[in-house]
Amino acid sequence: MVVVAVRTKKTRAAGIPSVDLSLDRSMVSELIVQACQNYGFFKVINHGVPRVTISRLEDEGVRFFDRPARDVQRAEPAGSFGYGSRNIGLNGDKGELEYLLLPTDPFSIVETSKTISDEPRNFSGAANDYIEAVRELASEVLDLAAEGLRVHDKYFFSNLIKDDQNDSVLRFNHYPPLKTSEPCKDEEDADEVGFGEHSDPQILTVLRSNDVAGLQIALPDRLWIPVPPDPSQFYVIIGDTLRVLTNGRFTSVRHRAIANSSRVSRMSIMYFGAPPLNTTISPLPELVSPESPSLFKPFTWGDYKKAAYSSRLGDCRLDHFKASFNQ
Template identity: 30%
Template sequence: MNNLQDWPEPIVRVQSLSESCLDEVPNRYIKPPLERPSIKSSSSSSSFASDDDVNIPIVDLGGLYGKDDTLRASILGEISIACHDWGFFQVINHGIKPELLDRGREIWREFFHLPMEEKQKYANSPKTYEGYGSRLGVEKGAILDWSDYYFLHYLPLPLKDYNKWPALPSNCREVIDEYGRQVVELCGRLMKVLSINLGLGERRLQDAFGGENIGACLRVNFYPKCPQPELTLGLSSHSDPGGMTLLLPDDQVTGLQVRRGNDWITVKPAPHAFIVNIGDQIQVLSNAIYRSVEHRVIVNSAKERVSLAFFYNPKGDIPIEPLKELVTPERPSLYQAMTFDEYRLFIRTRGPKGKSQVESLKSPR
């Protein structure tokens, strides 16, 4: 089966475009003027407009499980404020060794620099998106993003197929497996914190996700050098459709931007930190007490960039709707029930569309 034939148009690898020494971005990647990033400087490093003094909150998880109740309460409070005010925060001292994070980034960088014929063995299709890809959505003639990616399933176990994971670089599959195991554990700990901060039992959110029967997947993003970064985006503005995302950013090259009102804030990653963000499913479950936030990725004329986005999602066939404990006469239920499988299919047909997907779930009044 040729997966490339399942797409509405021939697939072009952005990395190949970048390496062909183009001086201009092809028209298929040029965003409408209002969607383009703003240049603050004309330097080759492509500095984009943002407030240099603003960054998403950084939360030190080191004391979360210690005996100091005051410190624990302070950490819970920091996360609560971040979820309410930003929808994004960074976590440090999270318990995953820096060596594993570094190795995880490095093996994926090595993968994207393998010969094209090796990578093409894993070419994906819009049926599952699993494998090596270069576009989201199946809209013919869509304006595309300046990025390639690799998507794979980690949970549930029936979807975990090592044959769809890269065989190279050597021990790649073992590193991915261990990385996924530890990130799933960290996500579970953060779910308890979010649940407590919503005034619920510590397992309430997790149970609403399906208990231990959750879904988890990894999308590794590769953003090649771009000759005209002011005209395009590595990833268009969107909110994450799943439950919660843990992003391991490229700590050498910034690129993630988070919407803050009418501004775009360029996130400055802390060393060996994860960037955590609320997804659409937690927005629905929390009845919009916590909100997913639009974000996008800018690209760079001088440097490539690699990031690992790990998605922690509800079980696919469970209807997701506001938790009854968070629905009151003063705050009625805002959303209609929809399973994550249904929602994911809805997203796949359209590609990144800001916040329009989750907004379309709102109950009619």
């Protein structure tokens, strides 16, 4: 199955890979590798995540963002987790959105939920069930990718996000309708950006949104593909860390969200799968050879995370960690 994107002034029609997890395992593995190499992005169908698990968390997210401003701001963070609006990170990047960033540890979710919901048990139960389900989905995708790459330990990638000390997070992005009746004139206009161009620094992202458009991905030729929303399915976005682990075989796709010009709010939920902070990230030995030398110097996830979040959106953070060769 291929979803065809709509042509606009700065985008072009193109196919977005769709991977059916119910197909023969070897075929699925090959399709995932192809999608990761060519796009760094694909839709997953027949993913096995119960619809009720998805709808419960979406309902909780809608209830949170519908609360009065004074109640929403109770969830503003003392540290890195909690509620934020417009400012994306600490570097002056802005967008037309508000968001909620959560840890994925079950006990931390329970504590954080007390400032998020009037019924914190409902919120924490929905969040923990969702996190468990999408972590399993992410792990299955990573195992299939490892099989397709002929990695010796097919559980190597998935074990990084299953580790008890993993640094994974869950994020809600909420894009209210723009307060203007005029349509977007220029998708590059900073005032029309929902979330600016970037690649995700983690291993991979599992994204799900409601039925409102806005997400776009960039092809290698720098043209943008609008991604039609599909609230019943998930999209997988390859991150910088998996790009390094595969020695550049996989692409960490650059993507963005344009401001919401519809009359209905857009809400997306992302699971960012990340390894423990002290994990050393470098290309796997079986993906390095004299013909394909290592493209990246080793670094820890903690060091790269610090570099990623201290840079502006759109910066190529991996440049600092690329290996250099004497010509």
